Amino acid sequence: MEIPYVIQPRPDTGIYNAKVGIWLFLASEVMLFGALFSAYVLLRVGAVPGEWPHGWQNLTLGTINTLVLAVSAITTLLAWVACKTRQFGKFKFFHGCTLLLALAFLCIKSEEYREHLTHYEIQLTDGRIAEGDMRENNSQNDYVLIDGRYVAEEKDLYDLRAQKDPKPEEIKIPRAQIKEMQNYGPWHNDYLALYFTLTGLHALHVLGGSIVIGYLWGPGRRLWQTDPEHFTNRVEVSGLFWHFVDLVWIFLFPVLYLM
């Protein structure tokens, strides 16, 4: 006996095996991200009032990335439609676009990470706090150079939404005056920890989805010659995963960038 319903749907359930599989897998993914979003809610509700960061993200890049993923959802759908209508050239074109968009998303995300990781909070021995982008941090020199500003208190760092056109100035701080210096990595506070963990896990999903789509676009396309229906199913299943990854971002963007 051979395994049935690999390609054709089972009459009473109406779907083929892999589609059942991917929906179950996505249910599990919902629980995974759901748990992380609950962690976000619990930590944010439990935070000291007024100390939850706002406006720490580069909204321009975030918005561009949202659009990039939204367009990639459309090209994914069109790639599947192309398979259904047996137009292989169109499939190659649309999923080529999907792959480029995925690459663009990951590049923009890396740039955002770079911005955070080169942004520093520096506590001075006289009680002042400096924050800004690191320009020069050479251990040979006895100073560090940042583009930023001084604030009087820690709490002035949390809400940056009201800041109108902050003109960073170049600040030179002697190392002797530095009490503590830390960049805006996940270790900096819970908000950044959540930001890096959630978007990092999401980026891994984008990467994983790209690998699968890249496989179908590249070496996996041989199946098209022998069994186009089976190939179309694979495109559909990988497309379902891709839409889920997009959907997660649709939740991540407001939660981390806007709220």
Added chain:
Amino acid sequence: MDETVHSFPAYDEVPGDHGHGHAAHHDPGFWRGYVFSTDHKVIGIQYGFTALCFLLFGFFLILLMRWQIAHPGVPVPFIGPLLEKILGPTMAGHGAISPDLYNSFGAMHGTIMIFLGVVPLAFAAFGNYVVPLMIGAPDMAFPRVNMASYQAYVLGGIVMLVSFFIPGGAAQAGWTSYSPLATTIPTHGQAFWIIGMVLLITSSLLGAVNFIATIIQLRAPGMTWMRLPFFVWAQFVTAFLLLLAFPPLEAAALMQLMDNLAHTSFFLPTGLAVGGHLAHVSGGGSPLLWQHLFWFLGHPEVYVLILPAMGIVCEIIANNTRKPIWGYKSLVYSVLAIGFLSFIVWAHHMYLTGMGTKIATFFQATTLAISIPSVIILTCLLISLWGASIRFNTPMLFCLAFLPMFGIGGLTGLPLGLAPADIYLHDTYYVIAHFHYVVAPGTIFALFAGIYYWFPKMTGRRMNEFWGRVHFWASFVFMNVVFMPMFAQGMEGMLRRMADGGANYSAARVPGALDTLPNTIMEMHTWILWGAVALGLAQIPFIINLFWSLNHGEEAHSDNPWNSTTLEWQTPTPPPHGNFATPPQIHRGPYEYSVPGHDTDFTPQNEPEIPVTAPKISPMPAMH
């Protein structure tokens, strides 16, 4: 999509190979046949063998711990020098178990027994071997995913084992890995634990998707939902629990990994002090968050351990009472109810955390509610025995012992479900005794029963009946010698996870102090130790029997030596690749034993309807 549905042929018209042709066409060779096999039966046996090895190893860890509890600080006889050689003098100086080593053995005993032993054996091994056969499928829906699942499991096991040998040793924060403890212990064992767990979670995710898809899609024609054997239902619900409950633990594990390696503060509160100093962390995290996420898995996990066991017991009881299971529908609806309720009881592990009486009340209510379907299942199985002429073979003995043993485990859980009683009993040996009664003489007995029962299908030979009985009676007696005293110890207030077994709080150490542990309670450690040693010896007949019977056991002489109705016995023995010679057609429910008017006392599910010329038979009531 509708037109595509109708334009494709139905199941039995699917272009098939020539029956179970694969094995006949080409010999897959050793590597493809036994190591990288995609055949569900081979994978089931791989899972079973690996899981049994892990069970033995986990048992070995607890033997060492029981020695330490009974004789704190005394070098372990025989293997003490070996321990010192392997793990170094800081962990096992002079062959005695240090408190750090005790803690890591404790954490790893729990982890190994649950995630590497019982779940892979109960769910993955039996599920893989038996479920596709029972539903009349040629294999699992995704054979290669199935293989990947086993490989991820082995990899996770290796990561866990390797962590014993890194500097600082394996994880020491208990199998529950509570933060901030898990982050502040100076060993990378916890990171190994987390990575191992992520691999095991991946494995169970792949397995769960596969099982559910298989049961939904690959049921043979005529195998309707209410004709599924109860074991399949139990595995179906178990798979959903694994699918939906494990990911939150994965999320928690990722966050704890970030805490440990990237120095985030997901679970580390502001003002955390470690070793008397303020820890250098950003703070703001919530230790309660870890507990919620952990127990969101942790409690459904309990049912992952017990539901497959109930399924096995149900099959064997039906077979050996030679009559239909009493209340098949009640069993099915109960197992579904358990599956649902098990997601909303988790915080009964957290009454002591100060989460508030209102929340505690909610979880007390759901916890007591979930005992109802559990009791229904047990009652159905018990009533099934009524008026039967029972065949007392080894599998049946284990199943009969399962009923009262699981009963003890379940009923002693009720006080723990109520906050006022739990606040006293929390983290005592009472809890240890309670859940071990559920898992050890409960689930593990059912697993033994399953091995004795399905062994003839896997090999064509029976296991030796006499040594099976020796194994049963010795295990039965010594399980109780080991676990029964722990109820008394716990009620006297002896806490778990103490490397000196409570000697510090004993009346002998501090005479005259209030509420010390009396000598009678402390002496029980010695009984338990020797009970555990004897329990270990009792497994020797089983191990020898298992391997000896492979080649020398009494031949089964039949594909269906137990005269069973379910489909797995209606195949060649052992089932070839592809399982069934011809696609089976299912005509009736799973437990049609002793149907009046039938020639034999069993009617297999795939036996065609009796022609109208035969004497009219009265249909079994309530079997659909």
